[in-house]
Amino acid sequence: MKRVVVVGGGIIGLAVAWELTRRGAAVTVLEKEAHWAAHQTGHNSNVVHAGLYYRPGSAKARMSVAGNRSIVDFARENGVPVEVCGKLVVATDESELPALAELARRAEANGVPARLISREEALEYEPEVSCVRALRVESTGIIDFPAICRALAGLLADKGADLRLSTPARGIRANRGVEVATGTEVIRADALVNCAGLQSDLIARLAGITPRARIVPFRGEYYTLRPDRSSLVRGLIYPVPDPALPFLGVHLTRMLDGSVHAGPNAVLALRREGYRWRDISPADLAGVARFPGTWRLARKYAFPTGLDEVRRSLSKRRFAASLARLVPAVGPDDIVRHGSGVRAQALLPDGSLVDDFLIETAPNQVHVLNAPSPAATSALEIARHVAGLESLR
Incomplete structure (x- = not known):
């Protein structure tokens, strides 16, 4: 044996x-x-x-x-x-429609049950959502x-x-x-x-x-909707991802217990298992700093993308504004911090994820x-x- x-x-x-x-x-x-x-x-x-x-x-x-x-x-x-509840990926303006169509083509190529739907159909699933068109993903x-x-x-x-x-x-x-x-x-x-x-x-x-x-840790921070505002979201609502960026963007997810989580963003964690800004490891930071891929990655994404993520991490108002693109009724007073996770992302020496x-x-x-x-x-x-x-x- x-x-x-x-x-x-x-x-x-x-x-x-x-x-x-x-x-x-x-x-x-x-x-x-x-x-x-x-x-x-x-x-x-x-x-x-x-x-x-x-x-x-x-x-x-x-x-x-x-x-x-x-x-x-x-x-x-x-x-x-x-619970297999399905989700919506929503285009919030006309400029996102080509990327949404490409996502639909990729779903078909991968054998994923998904279909493009109109704004009116999207509102039947999510009455509070803002979109011009959406992709309904059943599985x-x-x-x-x-x-x-x-x-x-x-x-x-x-x-x-x-x-x-x-x-x-x-x-x-x-x-x-x-x-x-x-x-x-x-x-x-x-x-x-x-x-x-x-x-x-x-x-x-x-x-x-x-x-x-090399593993580079990215922290993703979550909020949750206040219980009296959880009715704003029935299921899962995702934005159309930017193909130039490595992460999907903040989204809204109804959990099994009926609560609605919002997030995550993506910021560099200051420790491999750093769930808060104050979780700092000099040894981990030194390892990241010595790796040449880190600086090449920073040249690609630090400005403005990385800076925007840090601002959203530090500002509840900015975080709520990102959510309001999907569900306009969500405001800063509707969300409370819920914790975070850390993603182990492998990075190559040339700076590519x-x-x-x-x-x-x-x-x-x-x-x-x-x-x-x-x-x-x-x-x-x-x-x-x-x-x-x-x-x-």
């Missing part, structure tokens, strides 16, 4: 562990925090993505479309709350991703997997197999899978790998080095891909 150590207890790590267990491996999962889904999985918008935005033929496109079905099926089979849903992780952990425990919380990987030695030092013991196995998210490039280096990309999932391998090692959104939606598909790689056979 092959023994595999999985580093990282978010949805990707637990899904990989479950898939390997189903294939007969003896799996140990190491999570440095005291609970599962402590970082990216536990701080995202809980949207089951349809596969709408991604380049046709890319891993993101293929795995999100398949994952949209598989994660919903898994949730229903395991008693995890999920988008809302789910409880941390509950998916708890379900996966339960299945793994039932199958006898070795699940270790509060257990960081502090040292890794690879020869014919792997040895992982945790600070209290050394765990020996035949293979290693690195699903450490925000720490994934550091774990790769511990294992003797020089990854092509890795726009697809990035997985690197070595003998007896697999390193998942770029798995931002839609990775949670795609988790079971990523797990099947990883478990079938030659390095784990």
Whole structure:
């Protein structure tokens, strides 16, 4: 029986562990925090993505479309709350119509059920929305991703997997197999899978790998509508994304409990796990500053885009104004801060953001080095891909 150590207890790590267990491996999962889904999985918008935005033929496109079905099926089979409610992507003025049409063509190429609708049809879904036209995407849903992780952990425990919380990987030695030092013991196995998210490039280096990309953390901040204003939004409302920018823009999402979340924006985090402006790590900042790709990225996006994101982060009025483009009735008094998440974004030395999932391998090692959104939606598909790689056979 092959023994595999999985580093990282978010949805990707637990899904990989479950898939390997189903294939007969003896799996140990190491999570440095005291609970599962402590970082990216536990701080995202809980949207089951349809596969709408991604380049046709890319891993993101293929795995999100398949994952949209598989994660919903898994949730229903395991008693995890999920609702396939659909969403609107709205063009708020005529200048956005070509990009909306291109999004519709991409949806068709990816096999995503979506259709262009008129303003009048959009108002039937969302009476308060502002648009000239919209794209209706039927397969988008809302789910409880941390509950998916708890379900996966339960299945793994039932199958006898070795699940270790509060257990960081502090040292890794690879020869014919792997040895992982945790600070209290050394765990020996035949293979290693690195699903450490925000720490994934550091774990790769511990294992003797020089990854092509470096993780740069971007914080996304959320607001929520006041309960007495949540009726302004019935489902999910997204803007037409700017193809020149790497993120989707702030949007409105009705959650399973009926609350409406708004966001996220995107600002550089000052620590890998920096959920607030005051969360600062000099070591993390120095690492980002030493990486040549950081400065090349800054030349592309710092002005005016990056500056606008910082202003929106610091100004409730600016944040509300972004939301009002979608739903004009939303004002600054209608939103309250709700927390934030940090996205582990892989950056190449030339300053380009890795726009697809990035997985690197070595003998007896697999390193998942770029798995931002839609990775949670795609988790079971990523797990099947990883478990079938030659390095784990």
